[in-house]
Amino acid sequence: MAKAFDLLHNDLVFVTPYERAYxxxxxxxPHKGWYGSDHLxxxxxxxxxxxxxxLLPPLPDGADAPPAALLSQIQSAVLALRAKTRLxxxxxxxxxxxxxxxxxxxxxxxxxxxGSGIGIGLVGNIEAKGRTLWIRAFTQGKxxxxxxxxxxxxxxxxxxxxxxxxxIRMTLLGLTDQxxxxxxxxxLMQAMGTD
Numbered sequence: 001m002a003k004a005f006d007l008l009h010n011d012l013v014f015v016t017p018y019e020r021a022y023x024x025x026x027x028x029x030p031h032k033g034w035y036g037s038d039h040l041x042x043x044x045x046x047x048x049x050x051x052x053x054x055l056l057p058p059l060p061d062g063a064d065a066p067p068a069a070l071l072s073q074i075q076s077a078v079l080a081l082r083a084k085t086r087l088x089x090x091x092x093x094x095x096x097x098x099x100x101x102x103x104x105x106x107x108x109x110x111x112x113x114x115g116s117g118i119g120i121g122l123v124g125n126i127e128a129k130g131r132t133l134w135i136r137a138f139t140q141g142k143x144x145x146x147x148x149x150x151x152x153x154x155x156x157x158x159x160x161x162x163x164x165x166x167x168i169r170m171t172l173l174g175l176t177d178q179x180x181x182x183x184x185x186x187x188l189m190q191a192m193g194t195d
Contacts, residue, residue: 002028011045014055016093040070042077044085049152052081052088054110059094065101066094075107086152087111095119096136103127103134111153111162124170130161133168146171 002023005013015023015036023030035041041055054077059066074090081088090110092099096119103109109128114135121138123145131153135145151167154160162168 002031005034006031012043012053014091014093017058018093040073040077042081044081049087050085052078052085054078054081054088054090056090056092056094059098063098066098066105071102071105071107074102078108078110082108082155087149089114091116093117099134099136103132112147123172124164124168126162126164130163133162133170135170138172142175144173144175146173 010033013034015030015034017036017038020030020036035043036055038057040057043053045051045053054074056074078088078090088110089112091114093116095117096115099113099115103113109132112133112135116137120136122134122136124147125134127134133147135147148169150169164170
C-alpha cells in the first residue's frame with residue numbers, strides 16, 4: 001500500500017498515529033508527504049491557488065464529544081489558514097458522530113470537512129448553514145469521491161453558501177471493472193499476492 005500511495009503522487013497523505021504505529025510494526029516507515037500525529041497540524045498546499053489543510057489528532061479514548069480546547073484550536077487554525085489560502089479543508093479520523101458534533105459546534109467552520117472512521121460514507125452533505133461541505137469515505141476503498149470547486153468560497157460575504165452545481169460539484173465514482181487498471185499499481189498488487 002505504501003508503494004501504491006507513492007505512485008499516486010499525492011501532495012499530502014493523512015496517516016493517523018494508529019496507522020503509523022501499525023506500519024512501524026510491519027517495518028513500513030513514513031514516506032515524504034505523509035503527515036498526521038497526536039497534535040493538530042496545519043499545512044498549505046499549492047502555489048497559485050493555495051489550499052489550507054488542518055489534520056485533526058485522534059480524540060482521547062472514551063471521549064463522548066470533542067474537547068472544548070481542541071474545538072478552539074480547530075477554529076483558530078481555520079481562521080489562520082483562511083487569511084492566506086483560498087480554501088480550508090479539515091481532515092478527520094473521528095468518525096461520523098464526532099464529526100457531526102464538530103459541525104454543530106459554534107464558531108468558524110472549514111470550507112470542506114473530509115471525514116473518515118466509524119460511520120457511514122457521504123458523497124457530500126452541505127452543513128454549517130451552507131458553509132461547509134462534509135464528505136466521508138466509504139468502506140473498503142471501492143469508491144472515490146471527486147470534488148470540483150467551480151467558484152472559490154467568498155469568505156468576506158456572510159451570505160456565501162455552497163450550492164451543488166453552482167459553485168461546487170460532488171461525484172462518487174464506484175471503482176468497478178469499467179476503470180482501467182494502472183499497470184504499475186497492478187504489478188505491485190500482484191507481487192504481493194492480492195486480488
